[in-house]
Amino acid sequence: MSSIHLTLPDGSVRELPAGSTGHDLARAIGPGLAKAALAIRIDGQIRDLARPIDADATVSILTERDPDALEVLRHSTAHILATAVRQIFPNAGIGFGPPIEDGFYYDFEVPRPFTPDDLARIEEVMRGVTAADYPFEREVVDRAEANRRFADDPLKLERISELGPDETITVYTDGPFVDLCRGPHLPSTGRLKHFKLLTTAGAYWRGDERRQMLQRIYGTAWFKKDDLDGYLHRLEESKKRDHRRVGRELDLFMFHQFAPGAAFWTERGTTMINVLNQYLRELQRDDYQEIKTPLLYNKGLWEISGHWGKYRENMFLVLDNETGEHDFSLKPMNCPSHYLMYQSKKHSYRDLPLRYSTYDVLHRNEVSGALSGLTRVRQFQQDDCHVFLMENQIADEVRRLTAFILGYYETFGLTATLKFATRPPERVGDDAMWDRAEAALQAALEATGQPYELKPGDGAFYGPKIDFDVSDSIGRKWQLGTIQLDYAAPERFDLSYVGEDNTGHRPVVIHRAVSGSFERFMAILIEHFAGAFPVWLAPEQVRVLPISDHQREAADRLTRQLRAAGVRATLDAGNDTLNYRVRQGEVMKIPYLAVVGQREADGGTVAVRTRGVGTKQDVMTVAEFVAKVVAEDRTRARVP
RNA sequence: GCCAGCGUAGCUCAGAGGUAGAGCACUCGAUUCGUAAUCGAGCGGUCGUGGGUUCAAUUCCCACCGCUGGCUCCA
Structure with a gap:
């Protein structure tokens, strides 16, 4: 009777009669394992324990400990x-x-x-x-x-x-x-x-x-x-850190049934969006041209871009009273309007890559069942950019954009997974164009050295893309950033630049978003921080609490000093107890509660309570405190 | 858009075929306080909207709107 040789994970080899099962092997090794055995991995493939093993193999017994x-x-x-x-x-x-x-x-x-x-x-x-x-x-x-x-x-x-x-x-x-x-x-x-x-x-x-x-x-x-x-x-x-719940608790935004899929931003939420926007503007100050384009367009534009054929069901069509037709549409994307601006001038190869950035509002008519809090809305603000460049600049630009996007996330401590998405079934452009675009983008992606996942058929209708996904609090992944390569649009819009040889050439376009949209990014940030934002992001950075009315004047002075230094500070001198006001401050996740009692008022100091650390207080001079908050804000430190 | 669940005060939630309650929030009064809820009083809802059944509907039925979880789709 023949036998089989099974190599175990520790390198030892067991000899068993041919036709033995995983059960037999487990029993041969020991009764404990026989009891714990659940399945067997044979040359990498998981099988039932009861199945006979027909040939020599490398095996391991799966127990509860095996993922x-x-x-x-x-x-x-x-x-x-x-x-x-x-x-x-x-x-x-x-x-x-x-x-x-x-x-x-x-x-x-x-x-x-x-x-x-x-x-x-x-x-x-x-x-x-x-x-x-x-x-x-x-x-x-x-x-x-x-x-x-x-x-x-x-x-x-x-x-x-x-x-x-x-x-x-x-x-x-x-x-x-x-x-x-x-x-x-x-x-x-x-x-x-x-x-x-x-x-x-x-x-x-x-x-x-x-x-x-x-x-x-x-x-x-x-x-x-x-x-x-x-x-x-x-x-x-x-569920407790769900952005919809935290957004209400921290008074950041709201929705109303009369505007499904469109957020109302409160003062606090608006402050945060402005902070994010300001940060992006700072990062893009030198190498980008920020522009604004109309929100409403005649369908002629969408016919050229291909949206009228491929994307119309997602667009909000608007009635033109003169023609009686729905000939206009709110823009669902910025690209076509950016092409119009590019087209309006002659461009030299010396000016490429040319980067148009914008924060315009977009509207997409998502099906009602798809809407979900801030992560899936009908109206949103993208931190969009279109790069016009020469084909030989693609690799460099993609590497640069990838670093930009990942670096931006890093500021918040967010990590993303990258996906490379190729031609979808519904698309514009011929196969030769797609071959080129996919090859170019993949090569550029490879050159970044970032690990990525392949998503065949998941590209945009005009080109392949790299998506940057981040998870929300319940494990759903959301696309934030994206880098999309587009050979089709330059053809459709007849875009050109003047080359070194003094003749016209076709540029390539890269579509890029970093946050994806402020709405979705806010949702991710809220959940990521569970509402406890670092100082630089917090809508209210410091809340000043006089212990009683006797310190009101000193507290008021401190508030004004903070504000003069650019700190978002408020004064809570309500006639509630200190305990109550401290609680309110903690519940609202204010980074610093600046308590002013008689000792502080007399000494020009402040007793600082840092969010989340309980009763431990740091007493420091007003100047020290102001400097501390300003520094943390300026450096975008992830504190407290 | 499809399937299911849900919709009662600003928020969290009770409630029942006979025209609604609690806590918090809010307003007023008292309290002036040393680090997570001071006390008292008051205000607040045509029970998502429209229709139907019924003597009577917020409660039962239907439609619509919105939200939630999925499916499809997607920044």
Whole structure:
């Protein structure tokens, strides 16, 4: 009888009879491992423990400690969910049930959507399935058999029909439930203990809005109760820093149903936006030309740019009373208007790269269901820039812009992930142009040395792009900055520059945004800092608190001194107790509370309470305090 | 746009087929205080909007608007 040789992670080799399983291996190594074993990694591929190993391989046994085991756990939990759903709704069609970050989901085709009560009931049945401790059994079937087994489920039949001729078709059974599935799974349903169903949602079959909507159930699953509790706790905590909540608590912005998707900025929020804008202006003072262009345009412009054909459904069309037609549109992007300005003059190659920057307001008619706080709005202000340059300047410019964007984020302690997005199905320009644009941008991106992820088909309709994504408090990623290469627009707008050879040449355009939009960036900042902004960003940097009316004059003087030095300071001399006013200051997350009692009033000092550090107070002279705040503001220090 | 949930005072939330409450906020009065809520009084809501059922609707039904979570889409 032949045998197989299995190399373990520590380099040792085990010899087992051919046909041995992962279980056998685990048992051979030791009873502890046999008990803890969940799955096995064979030459990098994770498999069921019960599956025979047919050849020599490098292997490792997966236990709870292996991060990959979580995915197996979650996918197996999804199966249990489906098991329970089928028990309650025997005719439910079974869609996809993958593991996702922190959990899993499963899509079902059912005659009516799930209610919250259904969810509770389903979870209860799931507990029964785990208590029954059914083994997950894998079986290889041929196509005819697969079609026969899933004859009552059109969703599964569709999946089977898509499997290639030489793909192995496997089905998994856990107790009463059979599913078409590639696996792998945990040994049995009894291994699943710490899970919770979270929400339901509609989801189009195959993610295609033209197809029927399935009912999706989201859940989470963990190996340990502590991990589950910890995750649920994290969910709660992140809700507390949700920018919509913090924005209201700190009085930064509001929304109104009469202007869906458009923020109202309060004085405090406006102050912050102005601070951000000022910072960007400072950074772009020397190498950029800031311009402003109209908000409303005749459709003629959009016909040239291609927006009328490719982007009209996202544009707010405006009625022209004279023609009776909706011939005008609010601009959804700045680019076309910047091309008009570029066009209006002759440009020399000596002037390139030429960078037009702007902070104009844009409007995009997002579908109502897409709106979400400040992260997804219909009206926003982009920190936009269009660079006109020669092809041989692309690499340099992309490197420069990338450094600019990442450097800007760094000021706030934000980190971004980069994505390289290529031609989408709906686009302008021919393939040759796209080949060139993608090659040029990717080469430039490679040259920056930054790691990036590839997103095929995710580019803008006019060119490939590099996106800079940052996560919000509940883990959703949002695109902030972007660098988009555009060969199409210069053609469409017949843009040119005069080269060294005194003839006309076609420039290339790069679209660039750093914050993406002030709105979205504010959302990210609010959540990133949980509202506790560093001094330079805080709308109110210092609040001066006289202990009683007797120090009012000294407090008033201090406030004026701070203001004269450019500090955003206010005086809170209300007749509330000091305790109450300190609390208000902490709740509003004011960086510094400057307390003036009789000792301070007499000595020309101030007792400074720093946000978040409690009762510890720093007594310093007024001059020292003013200098401290001014320095922190000027250096954009991430304090306190 | 699609699926689901939600919409009661400025905010957080109770409530019930018989025309509404609490805490905080706000206003006034008292208190003048040494680092996270001083005490008292008062003001405040055609219960998102419109229609229907009913003797009676804020409560039940329908439509619309908005918000939330997903799907699609996206800065």
